[in-house]
Structure formats: structure tokens, C-alpha cells
Amino acid sequence: MTDAEISRRNVLLGAGGAAVFAAAGAGVGYALADTGGRGTTGAPAERAAPPKYRSRPDLRALPDVTITTPANATAPGYIFLTPASGIGLWGPLIVDEAGSPVWFRKVPDPATVAIDLKVQRYRNRPVLTWWEGTIGGTGGRGVGQGEFVIVDTNYREITRVRAAGSEQADQHDFVITPDGTALFWIYDPIPYDLTALGGPADGVLHDGVLQEIDIRTGRRLFEWRARDHVGPDESYAPLPGGESAHLPYDYFHANSVGLDADGDLLVSARHTWTAYKIDRRTGDVRWRIGGKKSDFAVDEKSRFSWQHDFRRRRDGSYSVFDNGAGVTTQRTESRGLVFTVDEAARSVTFAAEFRHPLKLSAPTQGNFRELADGGSFVGWGQLPYFTEYAPDGAVRLDGHLPLDNQSYRAYRAEWPGEPLDQPTLGLAVDGGNVIVSASWNGATRVAKWRARAGRQPGALTQSVEGPRTGFETTLTLPGTPEYVVAEALDSAGALLGRSSAIPVRV
Incomplete structure (x- = not known):
């Protein structure tokens, strides 16, 4: 280490006032509710700074490389x-x-x-x-x-x-x-x-x-x-x-x-x-x-x-x-x-x-x-x-x-990382569409992401797909469905993992 002893500080983790957390099984999903710039009482409120990764707001302080x-x-x-x-x-x-x-x-x-x-x-x-x-x-x-x-x-x-x-x-x-x-x-x-x-x-x-x-x-x-x-x-x-x-x-x-x-x-x-x-x-x-x-x-x-x-x-x-x-x-x-x-x-x-x-x-x-x-x-x-x-x-x-x-x-x-937990996702409503942010900490085989949506967790008929773009990949779903799931795919399109179904509005 350095010749100067490194100081250590506690880090407060969180996604800000607009964050809603949902969990199912081993995975954790994050949904961001659209409050229209108002707090829970309806009064105007300052918007919290957006997290670095909407799907993992706990990694707000992760350093950029x-x-x-x-x-x-x-x-x-x-x-x-x-x-x-x-x-x-x-x-x-x-x-x-x-x-x-x-x-x-x-x-x-x-x-x-x-x-x-x-x-x-x-x-x-x-x-x-x-x-x-x-x-x-x-x-x-x-x-x-x-x-x-x-x-x-x-x-x-x-x-x-x-x-x-x-x-x-x-x-x-x-x-x-x-x-x-x-x-x-x-x-x-x-x-x-x-x-x-x-x-x-x-x-x-x-x-x-x-x-x-x-x-x-x-x-x-x-x-x-x-x-x-x-x-x-x-x-x-x-x-x-x-x-x-x-x-x-x-x-x-x-x-x-x-x-x-x-x-x-x-x-x-x-x-x-x-x-x-x-x-x-x-x-x-x-x-x-x-x-x-x-x-x-x-x-x-x-x-x-x-x-x-x-x-x-x-x-x-x-x-x-x-x-x-x-x-x-x-x-x-x-x-x-x-x-x-x-x-x-x-x-x-x-x-x-x-x-x-x-x-x-x-x-x-x-x-x-x-x-x-x-x-x-x-x-x-x-x-x-x-x-x-x-x-x-x-x-x-x-x-x-x-x-x-x-x-x-x-x-x-080289490293063949295969995490046992689920992928995570964050949701935000923007202009009548749902912005889906998906990630899977530690997975090294993910080549593409697919977002599926619908009115019920068992009836996800809407789908959009795109290539992995770094730690977090963003996809846009037209309209405002009730539930969304993110799916990680390999280069051949095979399913590697699926997030929990997260409600768009809480």
C-alpha cells in the first residue's frame, strides 16, 4: 500500500427519493417511479441525482475507469x-x-x-x-x-x-x-x-x-x-x-x-x-x-x-x-x-x-x-x-x-464468471415509454439483453432486444405495460438468466 495510511469512510448507499426496491428469490430489481417532480405528498420536490446505474443504484460511488x-x-x-x-x-x-x-x-x-x-x-x-x-x-x-x-x-x-x-x-x-x-x-x-x-x-x-x-x-x-x-x-x-x-x-x-x-x-x-x-x-x-x-x-x-x-x-x-x-x-x-x-x-x-x-x-x-x-x-x-x-x-x-x-x-x-443470482433491472417512465436498464454483476457470457413486458408477470407478450453495451444496457419499451422482465442472452441467443418481474408503477 501507500506510505501514507489510507483513510476509510463510511459510504451512504441509496438511489434517492424516487427509488422503489423490489425483490424476488435470489435477485433484486429496482424500479424508479415517475412522481412528476413531486414528493409523495404531491408538493414540489427536488429530484435526486440519478444513479450511475439505474439497475444497481447501490454502485453510485463506483469509480470510473x-x-x-x-x-x-x-x-x-x-x-x-x-x-x-x-x-x-x-x-x-x-x-x-x-x-x-x-x-x-x-x-x-x-x-x-x-x-x-x-x-x-x-x-x-x-x-x-x-x-x-x-x-x-x-x-x-x-x-x-x-x-x-x-x-x-x-x-x-x-x-x-x-x-x-x-x-x-x-x-x-x-x-x-x-x-x-x-x-x-x-x-x-x-x-x-x-x-x-x-x-x-x-x-x-x-x-x-x-x-x-x-x-x-x-x-x-x-x-x-x-x-x-x-x-x-x-x-x-x-x-x-x-x-x-x-x-x-x-x-x-x-x-x-x-x-x-x-x-x-x-x-x-x-x-x-x-x-x-x-x-x-x-x-x-x-x-x-x-x-x-x-x-x-x-x-x-x-x-x-x-x-x-x-x-x-x-x-x-x-x-x-x-x-x-x-x-x-x-x-x-x-x-x-x-x-x-x-x-x-x-x-x-x-x-x-x-x-x-x-x-x-x-x-x-x-x-x-x-x-x-x-x-x-x-x-x-x-x-x-x-x-x-x-x-x-x-x-x-x-x-x-x-x-x-x-x-x-x-x-x-481471462475469467469465466457465472453468477448464481439473477440479473437486475431498473425502470423509468419517459414520454409514454418505459426505459429498461439491465445488468448482471459478474456475468461474462452475456452478449444481448431482451426486455419482455405485459399486463401480468405470466403474460409478457411485448418484447424488445439489443446488444450488451457495457455493465448496464438500456432498452426502450413503447407504452406503459404493467410488468417487465429482463433476460440475459448469450451470443447464440440462448437464455442465460432472467430477472424478477418488476411492476412499472408502484
Whole structure:
């Protein structure tokens, strides 16, 4: 997360005074009554601002996503974000290439945030995972205390993964392995003598604790502690001082974990400017790249600092999101960096870099991932941008959240969402016609919408149809029938789901 703790505010959800809510079964329908500009007493009344989505007025505060470079020969799939700002709805968000929402879920109260929404595989099936919790903790800015959520393609919760022991899981990474285990970090504040670094003898150190947990049983299989292998003298982060001298010293700041091709662990520590390879059996550090004790000679163009998201690529090279800025500024631009490692020669050689056309510098957060077709995808962290690149580095998609937002990471992936609830619709009378607004949160197979209407729910003889146009599709029914139903259709015209029958006038 950011170095500044994010404030969290309660959001009042509602559709305004003209909204009428109706529900049947698992679905919810929304109908907007035409009061002719008067309140329920007949007196003139101010009209409430219309909701962003008439079919889902509860999503009034959902942030807009702007696409500045339209998609051009992009990889298939959707964009996965976790928008964060001082106001608005907190929760995992999926959008399409046009920036239209595909799925959103508000995180539960009180005051929790969602971070790092992505597609993974669990038990050989696609799942969505993200972290929920609070940011801040025991004096460490950007330190999380929470748990991980795993949901299936129907958006049903499979399980929540929690840390073993008394601590809570940090938000910085969550990796499901082919063995059905989960890798993630814990920030553990421990008593520590910091006099050698100029701090207090009764100081506190934030230890980076890596756990591997069996997802099904919750049993801890492996644990690794940074302080057993990496000394505080390797850090570039300043000690807390003054009245904050006894707050935890976040010397390591682990922010990613992954698997190398041989099964060993790959770790990024932002505050030591180092990428580590760790023996998964013994916990020994096999090598360091970068920082004060690098085991490799690193060429100038491959040097990174304040980095995130260290990964192995399919061709054997490695990648990292090089922030280049944090407590200090080492580079004027952040970048996705690719380099090769020659373990025999103990050398690191530059291969490629991916910068943003606006020359962005992201002091915190961010990620850099290889796509299935050889392209790359960057989430710019503290800056609310995301960019897809062709293998040759050409930008083939670029967009952003509102500029007062941020998303810890951003991803591009395919996702077969099939929600189990019903589609929703909103109705409004306009000039003797009924305007039907239909949506289905999370459904990825909808190609067309059909509105059916009539005098009774069982006698819907009138029909109008149109292509899906983003999160919400609007259709116009001539006249003023008594009841309306919205039906979601696939590309072949087959029925995928149907809303409840909603009365036009209440």
C-alpha cells in the first residue's frame, strides 16, 4: 500500500427519493417511479441525482475507469483492479477493455479494504483471490492485518486463508501453488536492539515472516523469517526517530513471493533493494540480486530500487517492477524491468524495460507481469494507471482509475464468471415509454439483453432486444405495460438468466 495510511469512510448507499426496491428469490430489481417532480405528498420536490446505474443504484460511488489508448491486438481477458481512495466503495473490481465494470463486490464493514484481486488456480480450477483487512497495524505504514479470500467462478466463497499462529496475514502477496498450498507474508514486530544502527536498545523490528499453509487444512508447512538470514544493516530504509523511535523498524518490507522453475522461492524486499532466491526445503538464501550484498555483478541498466513483484518468466529471464523511487529517488521513471541471470558467471544482464508514455514515477506499489502471448502488463501502483505492452514494447492498451485513486496491483487475465443470482433491472417512465436498464454483476457470457413486458408477470407478450453495451444496457419499451422482465442472452441467443418481474408503477 501507500506510505501514507489510507483513510476509510463510511459510504451512504441509496438511489434517492424516487427509488422503489423490489425483490424476488435470489435477485433484486429496482424500479424508479415517475412522481412528476413531486414528493409523495404531491408538493414540489427536488429530484435526486440519478444513479450511475439505474439497475444497481447501490454502485453510485463506483469509480470510473478511463481508457486512454484503446485496445489494439491485446491479449484476451479482463482487467483486475482494487481501487482505493479516501471516498468511494472499497472492493475487488473487474473491468473490460472499454473500462466498463464487469464485476464488483463491496468488502464487508467495518472499515476493511480489498487488495490484489487476481485469477489463480486451485484444485485445477480457476478462482479469484484477494486480501481483506486493515492497513496500518503496529506503527508500520503499508503493513496489513487480514486474510485472503478465494471464490469460484460462481463468486461463491470457497474458503478464507489465515496465518498460522496469532498474527494476521499481510496484503503484499498471495500465491496458490500447484500443490494446493498458499504462500504469503506476515509482518511480525519483535523486540530488537537497534543500537548498532543508531537506534534504541529496546527497539522494535518488523520481521518479514513467510508462511506456506495447506489451504484445505490450514496447517503450516513452512516458515521463513527474514531476520535469520538478512541483517538490518542491509536496509536502505531510515530508522524511526524522535517520538517514533520505538515504532517497528520496517527494515525488510517483503512485498512478493513466487516460485522459480526449480520450485525454490523468489522473494522481493523493497527496503533492501534486493531480490532473493530461497531454498524451499532448508530456508537458506541461495543468492541475492541487488542491494548491499549482491551475489551477482549487476549491470547499470539492470539495477533496481524500492522494487516490487520479482518473477521468473517463461524464457528463463526474470522480471521486477522497478519503482526507482520511495524514501529516496534513484530513477526519474518507474519501469517494468527484464534481465537475465547467469549463475555460473555470477552476472545479471539487462534484457528489456517497459516505461509509461507519461514517464510515470510510482513511489509505492505496482506490478509487472508477463502475458500468455508474450506481451506484458504493468500496474503503476500509487499512480492509478495500467498498461498492456506488445512483446516489442509497443503500448496496445492504456487506462486509469480516477486520478485520486490507486490500485496496489493490476492484472490482465481471462475469467469465466457465472453468477448464481439473477440479473437486475431498473425502470423509468419517459414520454409514454418505459426505459429498461439491465445488468448482471459478474456475468461474462452475456452478449444481448431482451426486455419482455405485459399486463401480468405470466403474460409478457411485448418484447424488445439489443446488444450488451457495457455493465448496464438500456432498452426502450413503447407504452406503459404493467410488468417487465429482463433476460440475459448469450451470443447464440440462448437464455442465460432472467430477472424478477418488476411492476412499472408502484
